[in-house]
Each structure stands twice: as structure tokens, then as C-alpha cells.
Amino acid sequence: MSARPAAMLERAAKGTAAFEAAVHRLTDSGFTRPSYLPGWSKAHVVAHVARNADALVNLLTWARTGTETPMYANADQRAREIEEGARRRPEELRAELLAADARLAGGLAALPDECWAATVRTARGREVPASQVPWMRVREVWVHAVDLNIDTGFDDVPQDVCVALVDDVAASFRGRPDCPSVRLRSEDGAHSWLLGESAAAEPVVVSGDLPSLAAYATGRPVPGPLYPTGGGSLPTLPAWL
Numbered sequence: 001m002s003a004r005p006a007a008m009l010e011r012a013a014k015g016t017a018a019f020e021a022a023v024h025r026l027t028d029s030g031f032t033r034p035s036y037l038p039g040w041s042k043a044h045v046v047a048h049v050a051r052n053a054d055a056l057v058n059l060l061t062w063a064r065t066g067t068e069t070p071m072y073a074n075a076d077q078r079a080r081e082i083e084e085g086a087r088r089r090p091e092e093l094r095a096e097l098l099a100a101d102a103r104l105a106g107g108l109a110a111l112p113d114e115c116w117a118a119t120v121r122t123a124r125g126r127e128v129p130a131s132q133v134p135w136m137r138v139r140e141v142w143v144h145a146v147d148l149n150i151d152t153g154f155d156d157v158p159q160d161v162c163v164a165l166v167d168d169v170a171a172s173f174r175g176r177p178d179c180p181s182v183r184l185r186s187e188d189g190a191h192s193w194l195l196g197e198s199a200a201a202e203p204v205v206v207s208g209d210l211p212s213l214a215a216y217a218t219g220r221p222v223p224g225p226l227y228p229t230g231g232g233s234l235p236t237l238p239a240w241l
């Protein structure tokens, strides 16, 4: 069986198309308007997503060659390139995004089967197989399509991506003392996640549809109603990523 993560590659291609389409709907003057991310304009978000594509190409290079090729030289380089990108003219920034997306698509298509299991290290120091790279891109393009604050919301994010996002958040909040104990439950009962300290007393149960749960877990605008146990207020979660 091939180690190629075919389904996730497909999701990455669809998410990338959705992000590019959202940017396409953005007027030139809209680039300088605020995104949902504090201190970032929409242009910052576009520049970050373009640089993330190149950073992921670096991980694919690492997987293919065995030579350590970090996503970014350091946090300063990452921040500087986002700032520089955000100052470019809209047509340049749009073109940069498309070129970076094409480089990443080429790198993903060309990675030999035997390289997907190679271990690489992310900018957050996580050691992961290269087969995680398509998921890392899915996460970036969908969450930041919402962050652009144009017209994409979590209702537009495919349900399987919503589930995978909450899986990701639950894994990163597991056992964290700064995370309240919260059980997220999809309204159809098919999915359930425990956030925060599992040893803590009775968690607050929050139920709702998958887009709303994913939006709440990732700290984004929640499209639909969420129902915490006892009708109280929603617990405040720590920032994710």
C-alpha cells in the first residue's frame, strides 16, 4: 500500500482553492482592512499563508533529501517576511500566493512514496512524519480563510476538516492546566472530545454542530448556537496555535 496521504492531499487542494477564491474576492483596498487576527490586516494573513506554503516545501525537501531544512530560519525571519509581504501591492501579493501554492502543489505531487514516512521537525519543534504536511496545510488554509474576515465562515469548512481541527485542538490542549475541563459533543452524538485536564472534576459539556464546535475550539467566530451544560456561559479556552 502507498504511504501517500491521498485523501489529505485532496483536502489540501480543495482548501487551497477556497483560500485563493476568498483572496480573489478581496478588493485592492480591502487588503489593508483588519482580519480577525489581532494586529493583522488581511494582507498579513495572505502573506503568512504564502510563506507557510514555502515553509512546508522546506519540510518536503527535508523529507526527500534527509538534509535538515527548517520551515523558517527563526521566528524573526518568519515575522519579517510576513510584514514585508503585507506591505506589497495587492496584485503582487496575490501573485505571490499563487506562486507559493504552485510550488507547494508541485512539491507534494513529486514527493516519492518512500519519503512520506520521513521524520521532519515543525517550527514549533514537533517531530512528525512528512505525511502530516498536507494536514498542516489544510489547517492553515481553512482557518485563515475564516480569519480573512471576508465572507468565509466555519459553515463553509468541510465537516471532516471540522472534526480533524477539533482532534488537533484536543491533542494540543490535553493535560494543560490553563485549559478548563470541557467536553465538546456534536449534536448528533457521533463525536466527543475532552479538552483540558482529564483528571479534573465534572467537565462542562458543550454541544452544538460541528462547524460551531470547531470555531469555538479554534477561537474563531462561532456560526451557530452552542449549548453549555446548565445553560451557563461558555468556558474561555486558551488560544490555539
Ligand SMILES: O=C(O)/C=C/C(=O)CC(=O)C(=O)O
Pocket: 051, 052, 055, 071, 078, 122, 123, 124, 125, 126, 136
Ligand atoms: O504544526 C506545527 O507544529 C507548526 C505549524 C506552524 O508553524 C504553522 C505556522 O504558524 C507557520 O507556518 O507560520
